[in-house]
Amino acid sequence: MVDDPVVLNDWHPVARSEDVPEGSLLPVRLLEEELVLWRTGGQVYACQDVCAHRGTRLSCGAVDGATLVCPYHGWKYNSEGQCVHIPAHPEQTIPKRAQVQTYRVEERYNLIWVAIGEPTHDIPPFPEWDDPTYRKLLCGPYGAFELCGLRAIENFLDVAHFPFIHEGILGDAAYPEIEDYGTTIEPDGVLSKGVSVYQPNPYGTGQGGVVAYTYRALRPFTAYLAKESEGTRFSILFCVTPHAALSSTLWMWMALNYDHETPADELIAWQEKILNQDIPIIQAQRPALLPLGGQTDLLLNSDRTLIAYRKWLQEMGLRFGTVSGSRSHQ
Ligand code: FES
Ligand SMILES: [Fe+2]
Numbered sequence: 001m002v003d004d005p006v007v008l009n010d011w012h013p014v015a016r017s018e019d020v021p022e023g024s025l026l027p028v029r030l031l032e033e034e035l036v037l038w039r040t041g042g043q044v045y046a047c048q049d050v051c052a053h054r055g056t057r058l059s060c061g062a063v064d065g066a067t068l069v070c071p072y073h074g075w076k077y078n079s080e081g082q083c084v085h086i087p088a089h090p091e092q093t094i095p096k097r098a099q100v101q102t103y104r105v106e107e108r109y110n111l112i113w114v115a116i117g118e119p120t121h122d123i124p125p126f127p128e129w130d131d132p133t134y135r136k137l138l139c140g141p142y143g144a145f146e147l148c149g150l151r152a153i154e155n156f157l158d159v160a161h162f163p164f165i166h167e168g169i170l171g172d173a174a175y176p177e178i179e180d181y182g183t184t185i186e187p188d189g190v191l192s193k194g195v196s197v198y199q200p201n202p203y204g205t206g207q208g209g210v211v212a213y214t215y216r217a218l219r220p221f222t223a224y225l226a227k228e229s230e231g232t233r234f235s236i237l238f239c240v241t242p243h244a245a246l247s248s249t250l251w252m253w254m255a256l257n258y259d260h261e262t263p264a265d266e267l268i269a270w271q272e273k274i275l276n277q278d279i280p281i282i283q284a285q286r287p288a289l290l291p292l293g294g295q296t297d298l299l300l301n302s303d304r305t306l307i308a309y310r311k312w313l314q315e316m317g318l319r320f321g322t323v324s325g326s327r328s329h330q
Contacts, residue, residue, distance in 0.1 A: 053070065145250070172200050289321055290321055
């Protein structure tokens with residue numbers, strides 16, 4: 001059982017909107033909780049995936065009108081998690097305890113977001129979403145991978161690995177140097193600007209050049225990047241579903257205001273290729289959880305987004321997914 005309020009009181013994406021069409025249900029795992037999502041009347045609901053009667057998984061059941069029906073003895077639950085019908089005792093008053101825990105659900109960016117507790121922040125911003133000049137492509141879900149989601153966010157914020165892990169795509173081993181850049185911890189997260197790296201073909205023109213990025217850590221499990229270019233703009237909202245401290249699904253919303261011609265499949269395959277280069281290296285990191293507060297690794301100026309990210313996480317008191325919080329979260 002996760003007991004870290006920082007992650008419990010936060011929104012996490014768990015599925016695409018189209019994964020739960022009207023009248024259907026979907027089991028998901030979030031922060032070690034088994035949940036079932038279900039949709040009725042156009043709304044998605046989430047509740048614990050355990051029937052109050054004899055503990056069977058409600059996700060083995062079905063949606064019937066405005067109720068979720070357990071497959072075992074047919075108890076019906078409403079969207080508030082209250083049992084409203086017990087077929088074996090149709091006349092009996094339904095006991096108060098005949099209910100299941102429900103959770104907050106929001107749909108945004110075509111994703112279904114769930115909070116186990118009371119969310120302290122809104123769902124992270126993605127300004128390109130409402131801007132029709134951007135083409136938006138969802139990459140993912142990828143996983144679930146056996147890796148720490150905080151490590152995946154750190155990898156996303158780390159440009160110094162481009163020339164090595166993504167040689168020929170995002171970097172060039174002949175240009176590994178990272179110039180100094182500015183990082184600040186803002187009220188809404190970590191912000192790095194002017195993070196520059198040489199790329200062999202940054203805009204698909206066949207021409208190499210230095211590209212500057214803006215990076216943001218918006219929430220512990222959500223980050224964002226934007227290329228700092230004039231005219232052509234490219235950005236990514238990167239989100240992690242933390243199923244458990246070492247089990248993560250990854251999502252990327254890619255937004256670009258150019259190239260409306262290349263088929264979506266091709267652009268998504270390109271992101272997948274990059275991600276597939278990242279996954280084994282994240283999984284190979286030790287400790288597998290994020291070291292917070294302990295001096296187990298050596299971060300330098302080129303890692304200052306990561307330094308700020310860790311400081312920010314420490315300031316908010318995050319324990320889940322970290323070495324310091326590992327005893328109760330593995
Ligand atoms: S276990 Fe769900 S109705 Fe009996
Ligand atoms: Fe990478």
